[in-house]
Amino acid sequence: MTLSDTATESAAESPADDAPPPDPNAVSVTLNGTTIIARKGELVIAAAERHGEYIPRFCYHDRMNPVGMCRMCLVEVDSGRGPQITVSCMVTVAPDMKIDTESATVKRMQEGVLELLLANHPLDCPVCDKGGECPLQDQTLAYGPGESRFVEEKRHYEKPVPISDLVFLDRERCILCDRCTRFADEVAGDAMIQFTSRGNNTQIATFPNEPFSSYFSGNTVQICPVGALTAQPYRFKARPWDLEQTESTCTTCAVGCRTVVQSSRNELLRYQGVDSDPVNWGWLCDRGRFNFEAINSDSRLAEPLVRTADGLVPTSWNAALSAAATLITDALAAGGAERIGVLGGARGTNEDAFAWARLAHDVIGSPNVYAQLGDGLPAGVLGLNRATIDDVASATTIVLLAPDLKEELPVLYLRVRDAVQNKRSKVIEFTPKPGGLTGQAWRSFGYEPGTQVGTVQQALADPVIAAQLAKGTVAIVAGRANLAETTAATVQALQALLAALPDAKVLPAFRRGNVVGALQLGMRPRPGGLDSRSTLMAAADGKIECLILVGCDPLADFPDTDLARRALAGARRIVAVDTFLTESSKHAHVVLAAAAYGEKSGTTTNLEGRVTTVSQQVTPHGTSRPDWMIATALSKLLGSDLGFTSVGEVTSAAARTVATYAGITTEALAQSPDGIVAEVPAGIDPINAVSSAVGRNSYDFRLVASRKLYDQAVGTAMSPSLAHLAVAATAHVHPLDIERAGVHVGSDVKLSSPKGSIIIRVEADETVVRGTVWVPFNQAGANVGELIDCTAVVTDLRIENL
């Protein structure tokens, strides 16, 4: 270092008093001759990209650890000892580092790497599914040598081998970048694909008979930089240049992952994840990624139906809407607005929910409106000090009082898992059925339904746990872990947690796509109104003159199947708005065909209250219409005009009407692709202190019922690629309990509750809490809903041999 250098440096170190202090995280480096300010610890490849210098790469992915496998990102780095060739994804910036990404040496290296990568990679891009959107193809064109010195025969492997039911592997195309295997191990935690063998024989493989059956397998196809991995629902269906696309938000569950919806010839063909920093980091679950098949299904309702002597028959919209309006008018005449119930709205957009809330509350005048279907927690949970997903994933301690996130909110599971894996957070889990995050948990408490409060209090009394909770921020994820009990014990446990941790934030683990948006925009009871359970009970007692189901299938989704059945039989008139003729809508007198996801525009609200856009990419199936349009048309027929002529008007009306949605306009959302978080509006009842004393009775076991990712829901059941991934319902019992009950694994037994009984196969499952029986909800075969009484605090069970 020369004297003048030192002088300059000391001058820089003692800036004038009014200058801001130097950022301790700023690192000044030279990139291609220009000085840039990188961040401390930033990789050279990332710093360069942030400053507009894209360094070609195959293996590097900014959401996974760098491995330096592909060597494509070689650059020249001079750290004071002269230029050296270095992989830029493995080197962090250092003060005064000189980086050259364009030198003649770098160019030669890039040509060399590509020549070697192409030594075995087939040059048959025209028949490859990745052709046209292939990083290898693009970078060969941009950085390759143009020709190869290799004349030898290329390596050959058996053409595509299935590595799971959804993903195919063509090993000839694989360039061994380690992206899919890293994703499986680091991100998804399902390390069921691995490099096997060595040297020239290295290939990706699964263990024999253990396929890559990850809920997240589709992401490997998206991040594969070549055409080695293809997904069953899309492979060879379209060429990338024929695809049209629009950015949207997945509404399969309430996480609200950002997606790109792609179509060709007016048919949805593929969803790709978009990297939204506060939400999904580019990942999607397979259910959300592949359930577009259901939207393309031939079984969709193409036109409205009206019940005649011959059953439900297709009719015109005019006839159907008039019939629906007549049913509502008749109901009003027969019993007044209190005898009309409106359930649903959680599967549509904010606009759908808002328009339906206006119709239900203001036009019809019914107070009985609810978006939840007896399978969530009281809406008051939304009104607690709400956490965002980022709050949860950066909390010192994450308390889970929630269903298995891997099954119900898969991408939230990825975010929590990442927080644990990268040692940011410790997880304390309270669950009636250990699941996806149990292995990640610092402490996991399996409890018997009804005993949550005691379990939570006992945990809080543990000095080690108390010390951990006192260490920093705490985020609680609260949801309905067991459909076979009322919400009482869970709400009490949540209150116990909040009493001990008043600063803790709460993320509601509500499941259905836009349930938070629907609740916030008015799909909730007015004072004195009934929630879904009370509405169904009133219907079962013959006290509901008209039941309106807005994208809602109580027979499949309401935990108490018997009540749902009696309600549909007892309601005098039923109007259903649905995309499919479901078991519930088959009972309707009028069925209005609704446009599905991808067929309508609008906005949606995820579980943290984040409002993002949902975009239309294809025309609605048949003559089906968006829910908001149906609500508007019905209002007109009922004599009051909601005044909506376009979806944008509904968005604006919602922003004007609901205080916390003020400013959330189409224009504002266009400026913020990551969405805008809407606070919870006033007027949602707080959660009440409830008591739930549960005594033991003569029944031996207690029922736990919860959902798997793949179940009989229409989105899964109507997607051929996903439908067969749903398992048949079996009763999961701890092996020692199986012995105690005197039954045999694999045999059919009778499960009886005070409510009813079902015949079901027994399966041994060591993860099940002793004394409980776990049965997946809404699966083929035995229907566990027959055992559930929605008024009983818990569901006790007896297991008997047939």
Add this chain to the structure above:
Amino acid sequence: MSRLTDANIKLAKEIIGRYPRARSAIIPLLHLAQEQHGHITNAAIAHIGELVGATSAEVLGTCTFYEMFKMEPVGKYLVNICGTMSCALLGSDELMHRAEHTLGIKAGSTTADGLFTLEHAECQAACTEAPCLQVNYRHRYRVTPDQLDALIVDLRAGNLDGEIPPHGTVARVRQHIPAGRAVGAVAPEDATDPPVWLSTGPSINAKTPK
């Protein structure tokens, strides 16, 4: 069944206990599985995965990386003839031809009686003793074709059983780390004490006084 036997499970757990992270024991456990069956079966791989908390695919990946882990059955005696420079100059080709002729098999295959598997090998680190070969990784130096024939006769007759154990046997004397000398299952980043081998105390190799 080709999972680990009860005795080997006990041993496996002891081996796993030597490492701060269970999956560090994958390679020693693969050796153990190979010792039990002479080769490594899929069932053994799945079993090792269960023992160390890795997926079967991860164990498979490690196993297939190493040439000395055999995924297919091999003979009781695995004969590796070195073909690298020194041995090649001093007649390893001739040695291989003789081996193929005497055993009646080509390199890379196993005799019908399941006794011998013949393999080409790269340098066995005994260039001063060329040409050399290994039987179950036990060296034989400066082997002439006639000596090779004699060796095969001896192996068949069981004359060398004391010297050359069946394929897969790594060592017939088990390593046991005395409790006082065990490093203990502490990950390097969590360690606070200096490494145990830097501390004073009885050597691992110290003989028990009579």
